[in-house]
Amino acid sequence: MIAKSARIASAFARIGFTPDSGSTKTLTARMGPARAKRFFLLAETLDADAALSGRLVDVVVDDDAVAPSDEHRARAAAGPTEAYRGISGCLAGLEQRVRKPAGSRGRDAGRVSRTADAREGIKAFQENAAVFSGR
Helix, strand or coil, X not given: XXXXXXXXXXXXXXXXXXXXHHXXXXXXXXXXXXXXXXXXXXCCEEEHHHHHHCCCCCCECCCCCCCCCCCHHHHHHCCXXXXXXXXXXXXXXXXXXXXXXXXXXXXXXXXXXXXXXXXXXXXXXXXXXCCCCCC
């Protein structure tokens, strides 16, 4: 149960990182592969109604309206491409029901964490002003 004013977000791509395997497995199971992929790649923030329709929550306690976002295309175009590649790889394994060894997930996360985009994402996270270069 969450309040109508609650928000649920995926910040991995926003800071230039890939999600951990627990979140990819859990959210893909709840949301479905295509919806989880969009949630991670676009670093979406979902309001309570969207979280309910996306099956992330079971009950919402208020009745406020949902305001959909129209910024997805611009956000994706300006985002961290290496993190996007890692997110897609994590989710592709789940979509194909192929279990990726934990060591390779760790290597992916380690590789992505050393990118210029990841450093920029961490630096700019509090300022909400990252400018990614695809490196």
